[in-house]
Amino acid sequence: MTKNQKFPIPELLAPAGSLEKLKTAVLYGAGAVYLGGQKFGLRAAADNFNQEQLRKAVSFAHAHGSKVNVVLNAFLHDSDFVGLSDFASELKMIGVDAVIVSDLGVIKTVLEAGGPEIHLSTQASCLNASAAKLWKSMGVSRVVLGREASLADAAIIKNESGLEVEMFVHGSMCMAFSGHCVISNYTQGRDSNRGGCAHSCRHEYKIALNQSEQEKNAFFMSSKDLEGLRLLKEYVEAGVDCLKIEGRMKSVHYAGTVTKVYAEALAHYQVHGNFLSDRIEEWANELRKVHHRAYTQASLVEPAGQDSIHNGQDGEGVESAVAGPIVAVTNDAMVIEVRRKFHDGEELELVPFQGPVQVFKASKLRSLSDMPLTETKPGSLVKIALIPGASEHVLVRSTGL
Amino acid sequence: MKLTYFLRPKDNLKLLAKKGVSEVIIGTLDHSRLGEFNSQQAIEAAKLAKSLGLKTVLLCDALVGQREFDSFAKSLSEMTPFFDAARALDPGVMQFLFDHTDIALHFVADTGNHNLVGLKAWEDYFADRLERIVLSIELSKESLNHIIPKLKTPCELLVLGRILLFHSPRALLSPLSGEASDQSWIDAVGASEESPHKGFPLVENKQGSFMFLAKDFCLAEQLKDLRDMKLDFMRLDPTGCEPEVALKVVDDLLSDQPEKAKDSWPNLVIRGFYGVNKSDVLFKKLKNPSRDKTHAIAEVLDTRKGDPVTVRVLDGAKLHSGMKIEMVSPDGKKKQIELKWIRDLNGNNLEQANENMIVSLPPIGSATCKALIFDVNNL
Numbered sequence: 001m002t003k004n005q006k007f008p009i010p011e012l013l014a015p016a017g018s019l020e021k022l023k024t025a026v027l028y029g030a031g032a033v034y035l036g037g038q039k040f041g042l043r044a045a046a047d048n049f050n051q052e053q054l055r056k057a058v059s060f061a062h063a064h065g066s067k068v069n070v071v072l073n074a075f076l077h078d079s080d081f082v083g084l085s086d087f088a089s090e091l092k093m094i095g096v097d098a099v100i101v102s103d104l105g106v107i108k109t110v111l112e113a114g115g116p117e118i119h120l121s122t123q124a125s126c127l128n129a130s131a132a133k134l135w136k137s138m139g140v141s142r143v144v145l146g147r148e149a150s151l152a153d154a155a156i157i158k159n160e161s162g163l164e165v166e167m168f169v170h171g172s173m174c175m176a177f178s179g180h181c182v183i184s185n186y187t188q189g190r191d192s193n194r195g196g197c198a199h200s201c202r203h204e205y206k207i208a209l210n211q212s213e214q215e216k217n218a219f220f221m222s223s224k225d226l227e228g229l230r231l232l233k234e235y236v237e238a239g240v241d242c243l244k245i246e247g248r249m250k251s252v253h254y255a256g257t258v259t260k261v262y263a264e265a266l267a268h269y270q271v272h273g274n275f276l277s278d279r280i281e282e283w284a285n286e287l288r289k290v291h292h293r294a295y296t297q298a299s300l301v302e303p304a305g306q307d308s309i310h311n312g313q314d315g316e317g318v319e320s321a322v323a324g325p326i327v328a329v330t331n332d333a334m335v336i337e338v339r340r341k342f343h344d345g346e347e348l349e350l351v352p353f354q355g356p357v358q359v360f361k362a363s364k365l366r367s368l369s370d371m372p373l374t375e376t377k378p379g380s381l382v383k384i385a386l387i388p389g390a391s392e393h394v395l396v397r398s399t400g401l
Numbered sequence: 402m403k404l405t406y407f408l409r410p411k412d413n414l415k416l417l418a419k420k421g422v423s424e425v426i427i428g429t430l431d432h433s434r435l436g437e438f439n440s441q442q443a444i445e446a447a448k449l450a451k452s453l454g455l456k457t458v459l460l461c462d463a464l465v466g467q468r469e470f471d472s473f474a475k476s477l478s479e480m481t482p483f484f485d486a487a488r489a490l491d492p493g494v495m496q497f498l499f500d501h502t503d504i505a506l507h508f509v510a511d512t513g514n515h516n517l518v519g520l521k522a523w524e525d526y527f528a529d530r531l532e533r534i535v536l537s538i539e540l541s542k543e544s545l546n547h548i549i550p551k552l553k554t555p556c557e558l559l560v561l562g563r564i565l566l567f568h569s570p571r572a573l574l575s576p577l578s579g580e581a582s583d584q585s586w587i588d589a590v591g592a593s594e595e596s597p598h599k600g601f602p603l604v605e606n607k608q609g610s611f612m613f614l615a616k617d618f619c620l621a622e623q624l625k626d627l628r629d630m631k632l633d634f635m636r637l638d639p640t641g642c643e644p645e646v647a648l649k650v651v652d653d654l655l656s657d658q659p660e661k662a663k664d665s666w667p668n669l670v671i672r673g674f675y676g677v678n679k680s681d682v683l684f685k686k687l688k689n690p691s692r693d694k695t696h697a698i699a700e701v702l703d704t705r706k707g708d709p710v711t712v713r714v715l716d717g718a719k720l721h722s723g724m725k726i727e728m729v730s731p732d733g734k735k736k737q738i739e740l741k742w743i744r745d746l747n748g749n750n751l752e753q754a755n756e757n758m759i760v761s762l763p764p765i766g767s768a769t770c771k772a773l774i775f776d777v778n779n780l
């Protein structure tokens with residue numbers, strides 16, 4: 001909880017799959033970010049940080065009052081430990097605020113190396129106060145609860161264990177108890193607990209139920225995505241210390257948009273002591289503009305039921321709606337790194353770090369060498385006329401979904 | 402090496418005892434992931450097993466949420482007096498058994514406990530109360546060889562039985578039958594177009610939904626290795642076998658030709674990761690960054706034929722006018738030029754561009770986005 005405020009709020013922890021995403025998340029209001037180093041974490045395919053980038057990440061985040069947590073949440077085999085101890089002490093020296101760990105062997109190694117404080121990863125599936133107390137005695141200071149835990153469970157676990165409690169508030173969900181899925185290990189030779197999950201749960205399966213003759217095709221083990229926006233009051237009342245947004249592999253648009261929504265909702269609470277903002281619909285609408293599967297509140301209130309299963313492969317939001325982030329501002333133009341084609345005169349939205357989205361018309365579209373353009377091509381940098389509120393890392397996107 | 406057997410209601414305990422099984426693992430619908438006994442049946446089975454000289458282990462490997470924890474714990478403590486030992490997977494359940502009962506404990510370390518440092522820490526924590534560690538079948542022969550002799554606690558490993566791939570707390574099969582989950586037992590088989598593996602056995606029960614590999618795990622041919630490692634217990638999970646076949650498999654495993662158990666077993670089998678944990682290879686591959694950016698000083702962001710090239714100066718790097726650079730495109734093509742000028746995005750000439758600045762450089766033939774720029778003097 002952020003202290004010394006009339007209405008203390010939980011920390012908002014956002015994913016930072018790259019330095020660009022980290023800066024975006026921090027500028028859009030993340031109180032903390034989590035990221036992976038080159039080894040020892042899940043999300044092997046993410047653009048993980050090398051030591052130099054880690055230093056930059058910590059210095060940028062700390063300069064903006066945000067914390068940095070590093071994930072070391074792979075379940076390691078003995079041969080994977082090489083370098084872990086040195087890495088843990090380096091993280092401490094760099095100023096990393098916490099490491100997120102699921103393996104007891106890693107916890108012991110980090111403690112011995114005098115590494116940063118330890119948060120127990122959701123991968124350890126901590127679901128009850130008895131387990132939380134055990135992990136506390138093992139040296140962890142915070143538990144990231146399993147996604148199966150409810151908000152009521154969180155309150156009990158926090159009170160009984162005396163540990164800080166972190167819970168997911170938004171993002172994709174593993175259908176399995178975290179850490180209890182090895183489908184990829186056996187079907188693809190990729191260890192899902194060491195960063196190799198091949199998302200087999202998202203596939204369509206042909207199911208033959210033994211008691212019936214029929215076969216059915218279904219995406220029967222794919223979960224909808226979590227959205228906790230309308231339960232923020234319950235998170236606060238349960239005393240949850242940190243709200244976590246899933247998605248280190250997701251886009252910069254996702255990192256910025258989702259962080260902004262939750263940061264603004266929490267900021268509203270900080271002032272008013274409630275979430276009864278007239279912007280609630282606007283925030284909910286913003287969450288529909290990032291790529292997502294249908295949303296669910298999963299097990300936050302009641303155990304996740306049939307309506308939490310995503311019976312389809314595709315997402316519902318259209319991620320390509322982002323035109324691109326602003327990468328620089330000149331005297332009279334903003335430079336956009338184009339992610340989706342747009343044309344001169346098209347209606348776009350500028351998503352400021354705080355406050356409502358501004359709709360404007362792209363004008364004076366030109367190349368960096370000031371050649372007029374009629375439309376853009378993804379991957380290129382273009383200039384458009386400067387509008388108020390533009391600054392580096394601000395997102396610009398198309399209005400239509 | 403003793404044989405421990407995962408008991409089902411349909412098994413004949415007397416015959417199992419006669420065949421030389423040392424111990425039976427009894428799981429209830431309420432406390433275990435895949436046990437099929439109700440509590441009363443489990444207690445009766447435990448009494449009978451004890452009278453036949455068998456050791457009895459209460460399987461309580463369910464993962465338990467806070468909202469069910471108290472009732473789970475209460476019913477568990479009513480069961481433990483009838484058993485010699487209890488085994489759990491959820492550290493919270495282990496802690497409860499440790500604090501509130503005096504039963505011998507088995508820790509199921511079959512998920513995410515793949516290293517000696519961690520296993521020793523569990524061993525130290527549960528100390529004298531820990532009677533056994535159930536090791537993961539993801540451990541290779543090499544790892545088992547390394548781990549088993551270094552643990553004080555006797556160890557157990559599955560030698561024949563199904564491979565659990567996935568456990569979700571959600572009811573995933575009952576929606577397909579068009580009925581609400583009544584927490585009864587549903588069996589099914591699944592196949593995915595996107596995987597060469599077909600025929601995944603599926604189960605839904607009170608503890609959620611489970612998927613298993615189509616082929617079972619078998620180390621019947623490796624029992625000599627396991628004996629040499631001084632493994633104390635081998636486990637047989639007979640699911641999928643009729644009771645009389647399971648008895649034949651017990652005979653085989655306890656004979657001097659245990660490899661025959663593989664032929665008696667009704668399903669196809671694999672050794673899993675025993676030979677080598679192949680996921681290690683990919684793990685290392687996945688962890689290697691695809692291109693070494695370590696010494697790059699800038700990255701190309703934008704380029705058009707004949708136009709200046711726009712780059713971002715990378716962290717900790719600088720560009721200065723007059724320096725010689727080499728551009729390496731993502732497909733490996735290289736080109737060297739001298740930086741006759743550097744300009745900011747307003748077109749102003751710069752002597753130097755610092756980290757994270759976006760600047761224009763003179764046109765470079767065949768420049769492509771994502772190409773990396775290196776200082777020729779540091780190559």
Ligand code: SF4
Pocket residue numbers: 173174175176181182183184192197198199200201202
């Ligand atoms: S396949 Fe699905 S359930 Fe399994 S680890 Fe990956 S995301 Fe989780």
